[in-house]
Amino acid sequence: MALRIVVCIKQVPDTTEVRMDPVKGTLIREGVVSIVNPFDSYAVEEGVRLKEKHGGTCTVVTMGPPQAEQALRDCISVGADEAYLVSDRAFAGSDTWATSLTLAAAIRKIGFDLIICGKQAIDGDTAQVGPGIAVHLDLPQATYARKIREVGEKSMIIERLLEEGVETMEMPLPGLITVVKEINEPRLPSLKGKMRAKKYELKKLTAADLDLQPGKLGLDGSPTRVMKIFAPPPRAGGEVFKGEADQCADKLVAVLAKNGVV
Amino acid sequence: MPKLKIISDKCGGCGQCVDACPYDGIEIAGTLAKFKDSCNWCGTCKDACPFEAIVVEEDKAPAAAGLDAYKGVWVFGEQRDGHIQRVVLELVGEGRKLADARKEPLCVLVLGDKMEGACKKLLADYPVDKVYYVEAPELAVFEAEVYGKICADLIRAKKPEIMLAGATCAGRSFLSRVAVEVHTGLTADCTGLAINPEGLLMQTRPAFGGNIMATILCPNHRPQMSTVRPRVMKPPAAGTGRGGTLEKVAPDKARLLSRSKILDFAAEIEETVNIAEADIIVSGGRGLGGPENFKLVEDLAKALGGAVGSSRAAVDAGWKPYSHQVGQTGKTVCPKLYVACGISGAVQHLVGMQSSDTIVAINRDPDAPIFKVATYGIVGDLKEVLPILTRKILERKGK
Incomplete structure (x- = not known):
């Protein structure tokens, strides 16, 4: 059984570095590096592992500006076979609706048995694109996958990490899963992988390749609009107690009680 | 299709739009601002422009009927x-x-x-x-x-x-x-x-x-x-x-009719796991020194009636299962009270808990970044402070 696995990735700014200037209300982007969304690197690792175990191919795909090429090369260096950059000015301003439509069209063109996405991206934090792709392609889904227990000819058994425990689900193939960090530990790129990533010729898809109506792409195809962005109220450091543990604990319990916290 | 336009007569080429853009979507080409492929049409540049040189083009899509x-x-x-x-x-x-x-x-x-x-x-x-x-x-x-x-x-x-x-x-x-x-x-x-x-x-x-x-x-x-x-x-x-x-x-x-079939649900045995929906969370980090000291965190959580969280470091070290991890690659939480024990406060952790109502930090290092977001803090040894705190909470509740 050879699985055609497609992994969706996103290049994101290392968001822990993104801050707003609270006075000017603008973004401080200085020195912010771009990385493969951390949850997506678990998705790539899982795709590569499944391919290694069951045979088949692992293809990564991203929708983004031309510079997202680097993120795709990073995935090639850790074992992905092929990489597609879905890039076009017409995709600009896409919300999760338009993004999932565009990615679904690209994935349909690539061909697939299993689609793997990260749980969510760390910049947008929506967790909406994976399930969105599943609906556009009329697929079943298993979100928050923490383990793939079995892969059969027609279905797979997946453990899902939920709020209060673990659900085991049998999902038919083709299907889509989104993964959490617990599923694996991503490998580091090998020297051979790095060489291949350097030389690899990326495959590119534009709006014209995807047979989508212009009105459904980018900002025009996005039901949501960002009205404004602003800095959250700053959080100032508060009262710190030092000295004898016993006295510190007394003071802490007293202030917490006073504020009705305990 | 463009939803923003640069009026070249007005643009001063000052670059404030470039600084303001969250998406690296605008540049100064020569003396004028120009949108790049990465522009997301979010309009942040419009508000930042001191010359009012960036304007919104009319949304051609008519308001949907019905x-x-x-x-x-x-x-x-x-x-x-x-x-x-x-x-x-x-x-x-x-x-x-x-x-x-x-x-x-x-x-x-x-x-x-x-x-x-x-x-x-x-x-x-x-x-x-x-x-x-x-x-x-x-x-x-x-x-x-x-x-x-x-x-x-x-x-x-x-x-x-x-x-x-x-x-x-x-x-x-x-x-x-x-x-x-x-x-x-x-x-x-x-x-x-x-x-x-x-x-x-x-x-x-x-x-x-x-x-x-x-x-x-x-x-x-x-x-x-x-x-x-x-x-x-x-x-x-x-x-x-x-x-x-x-x-x-x-x-x-x-x-x-569902194509998928749910085979089983195994509830996590500890009742302290549901950090996403807890009112109170007590979290432990590397500062605990070892998995055996997580008991101190669990005791305090129990005394407070809260759930137990963990920093990424403690999860990666195998001290606590991933389902407890708070932070960027774990869960985002916003309880009424978040107690961080032995967590230094790396940004990856802060983004997962900084919207909590009240944050208490307990750490040996007075310079730990966690104190910058903490409402209250105690500088001290966890092994000493946590049992005392647990006892005092229980005493108070006993009243």
Whole structure:
């Protein structure tokens, strides 16, 4: 059984570095590096592992500006076979609706048995694109996958990490899963992988390749609009107690009680 | 297609738009600003421009017809084992305000089996005008595909103007399917909702790990849909029922078929695991020194009646399962009280907990960054401080 696995990735700014200037209300982007969304690197690792175990191919795909090429090369260096950059000015301003439509069209063109996405991206934090792709392609889904227990000819058994425990689900193939960090530990790129990533010729898809109506792409195809962005109220450091543990604990319990916290 | 335009006569080439852009989507080419491929049309540059050289082009898309047919605020009545979840009450509280602002009814949509009693109780106790209850054995346990189809069918039939669900595993898994199916917008993990003067739902949410807030609108599609972060909105007081009605809806049998099959659910044995929905969380980090000291954290959590969280370092070291991890690659939490024990406060951790109401940090290092976000802090040895604190909390509760 050879699985055609497609992994969706996103290049994101290392968001822990993104801050707003609270006075000017603008973004401080200085020195912010771009990385493969951390949850997506678990998705790539899982795709590569499944391919290694069951045979088949692992293809990564991203929708983004031309510079997202680097993120795709990073995935090639850790074992992905092929990489597609879905890039076009017409995709600009896409919300999760338009993004999932565009990615679904690209994935349909690539061909697939299993689609793997990260749980969510760390910049947008929506967790909406994976399930969105599943609906556009009329697929079943298993979100928050923490383990793939079995892969059969027609279905797979997946453990899902939920709020209060673990659900085991049998999902038919083709299907889509989104993964959490617990599923694996991503490998580091090998020297051979790095060489291949350097030389690899990326495959590119534009709006014209995807047979989508212009009105459904980018900002025009996005039901949501960002009205404004602003800095959250700053959080100032508060009262710190030092000295004898016993006295510190007394003071802490007293202030917490006073504020009705305990 | 461009939605922003640069008026070259006005542009001073000052580059303030470049600094303001969150997407690296504009540059100064020669002496004038120019949009790059990465522009997302968000309009931040427009506000930053001191010359008013960036203007919005008219949105050519006409307002979609028939929007007025959509009325009322709906809340997804998430249930587990037949129990309506607390986040539903939080959304009833918030949804009531929105419904009142729109002068429309507030409805709760419950999908389940043998839940008529729970629905009636909801109506009796809380300010809900109507409960739509879809009953079928297939709906007893949540499954995203089936729940998505049934919910989409009801939205098409009843046309609510606003639809809210908790940003839980279930809410986030199925509402994104519904949004695509009924072709409308969905805003994830909102922490603020309000109605603007035009009557549209303003959905405010953290992005970039909580470092930035964004307000999102869904102007031309209905319903306007949001998932809302648990523990942010306040549930209404019980005893505020207003004699609302129960309407049972018969589901289309064909839509109840799921391609997936749920085989098993293993509840995590510790009751302290549900950090996403806890009022109080006590978390431990590398500063504990070893897995054996996590007991001190667990004891304090138990004394406070809270859940146990963990930093990434402690999870990666194998001291605590991943389901407890708070932070960028774990869970985002916002309890009333967050106690960080031996957690230095790397940004990756802070983005997962910095919106908690009250933050207490206990750490040996007075310069640990966690103290910068902490409401209260204790500098000291955890092995000494935690048992004392636990004892004092228990003493206080014993009174």
